[in-house]
Amino acid sequence: MSHYEASIREPLINGNKSYHDITVDVAAPVEGKANKKWWIAFTIALLAFLYGIACIAYTIGIGIGVWGLNNRVNWAWDITNFVWWVGIGHAGTLISAVLLLFRQKWRMGINRSAEAMTIFAVFQAGLFPIIHMGRVWNAFYVLPLPNALGSLWVNFNSPLLWDVFAISTYLSVSLVFWYTGLLPDFAMLRDRAVRPFQKKIYGLLSFGWSGRLKDWQRFEEVSLVLAGLATPLVLSVHTIVSMDFATSVIPGWHSTIFPPYFVAGAIFSGFAMVQTLLLIMRKVSNLEAYITRIHIENMNKVILLTGGIVSVAYITEFFMGWYSGSSYEDYTYLSVGAATGPYWWAFWALITCNFIIPQSLWFKKLRTNYVWSFFISIVINIGMWFERFDIIVIDLSRGHLPSSWTMFSPTFVDVGIFIGTIGFFFVLFLLYARTFPVIAQAELKSILKSSGDNYKKLRENNHEQ
């Protein structure tokens, strides 16, 4: 790391903070008591979660037919939500791993929450591959385990099997990466705890971290290695998810651009979700000094970039649909047929939410505006849900054979399970926000002297002399 920082770089920590201030601010939500609003939010999330569980139980008890699927559209909300949740998870790894490789210091204010979001989102995603099975109780057959059926094995040619490996590896690596980063912060909470119970808990969680030189050295190396491994992992996970579609021969699904395009879309939607959560968190947890305007602006820039990549992919898909000269391509999710067909509203929702509205982020006034950023982030979350819905449902509803053209409409169970996963996600996230150090204080302290506003001012005054 350089010992010199250009004066035109903006401070990343505001409010004249010292090391101690950072500790106190990060520990405050954990050490304090939950207020009424938290309990209200938690109750709503919990109720949604319970409703979701009821819907899942109903599905498993009665059968998959309670969903709106039919013979032709045999994937719809289930896989849409699966891809949507996996996509949301990707921003966390991008922030913690890719931005670490690119030495982006602004990552440190937001990485902890982004990683938490990853893990909670992958939990939700992981539900769908299981519950969308007709025979959930046979789910363990997807694992290549020696067995009494003459050692009946799995077929490694299916991208759905690759999904199993991708998602489970992704979840475990993300967990380890996140947990390693938490060790010094749990140790901080342990050392500050006054009540014996909390001391015990955080003492267990922090694995006896004592912050010696050798420990830190290893810690940094492990972080770097894990970041180096997590980066190809994050690319490959959504690539494999995209191959669920791209390896098929269904018009609109079979497209070689899907792997990088899905990854870009994942980062796009994931950053939107980080934005949604952090804009609220910085207010309610009083972290405005650490999640500053520049953090929000930088995230908006990443959203603009990945939104741009996704848009180029849209243009490519659209172009190739024409260029191929195939009449089947007329009905696929980015084509004239889709724009005017029975799902025109889903098509235009996608174009408006992902392509048109995010372009407003080109204006600095808007991308530094908190309210607008919040609005945009919600819009993108909706738009990216529609992107997956369009890819899956429009393509399936109008295939090669006109006699099997059909429509899809969800039942209350489809909707209920989706609402349930949103509830579950927020249950986990709300609990996290009250028990975990939501900012990586140890990392933040490493940039205080280079990027704190007080130190920056000090340096400027010294130069002027």
Added chain:
Amino acid sequence: MYSFSKKLKISAIVFMILGALGIAYGFLTIPNSIEEVKQLTEQQNQGHNEANAANVIEQNPNHAVENGKEVSEAAKTEHLTHALHSFQNRPYAAIFIAMFFFFMIALGTLAFYAIQYASQAGWSIVLFRVMEGITAYLLPGSLFILAFLIISVANGHYFYIWMNPEYYNPQSELYDEILVGKSWWLNVPFWMVRTFIFLLGWNIYRYFAVKNSLAQDAGVDLTHYKKNFKASVFFLLFFAVTESMMAWDWIMSLTPHWLSTLFGWYVFSTLFVSSITVIAMVTIYLKSKGFLPQVNNSHFHDLAKFMFGFSIFWTYLWFSQFMLIWYANMPEETAYFTPRLLGPYQLLFMGMLLSNFVFPLLLLMNSDFKRIPWFIISTGIIILLGHYVDIFVMISPATVGNHWQIGIPEISSILFFLGLFIYVVFNALTKSPLNAKGNPFIKESEHFHY
């Protein structure tokens, strides 16, 4: 200030002369008649066995597959006519491959440069003049490309086969409905206009970026820096769209029936990793001659990391494109990979994975190795050779077909454009001081340690 060493200058000129002679030789030895082709193919077939019978000849999209050994007399003549066209294409293909290879290095460097501006990178400022020097090749490179494309339109030598008017004539035997369907995009005037717009846009950005960068040296405030920042962002936007189209127009349209949505991005990955490699190699050369005192081995380390990372990225896109087509195995798509995977290009096609993926992966994994100049240079040579082969495998099957060789025309073309590249780049480096001292991040870059 850098001074162009005499030795290097003379070698560049020698390369160009030797290359030009070899290119001329390539054109002079083109077979002119079917008889000559017969002799040539017999010579070649002595080495090959007859297993090549299943190979695809993509010269004529109507006759995509040519198998079966018992062919009629008419078919034999037709086959030989294709072969004649392939042989006639060879020197053109050799030039185009080498020309595009060096052009894409300049273009990719420009994109890397713009990214450094747009991302406000603090480490790479001391390399800016090196990058500006490399992009000096963009203009001559563009002119060569433009000239080549105009010639390919003018003399109708079957390079871009969709230009053959017979395919669009309903009375003709060659009438091709698929090509007629594409003629709204693949028609010569529109195609030339697009090419012109791409080249113009890229060169305009290059011109103003370098101008502002030099003006910033003397600047008291950051006006020129800010201008460049904005210009870079908009260039990247323009580049993202035009680079894909360029790949479709110049390369993908060589096999006009085939399409792949990923193709533009795949070409980008080739272009980008080659450029970073060249930036590293030129930097190391200049450093070794004592011209870049501010550059330290942390800068090498970062460049080598990019070489490593984007080699893997290239492999990712290569695999994504290949695997998805292999897996779905739709005839109109696999026609592209048949000659490459199973046909006469198999060795090159699989071999480039070694030099584009395996070697960089193994050699540049260790962080100490990434700081050792000779290590970076030797890996760099492997990477560049691999990406030349990559371009070769993109272009040759569609133009030269089964009769590919890497002989005098190919090597001479490389030599000619290599000489030109060295001459233009190092000549440009003498024009301005090698330290972009007015840049607001220059001090960060000079103190950079990792």
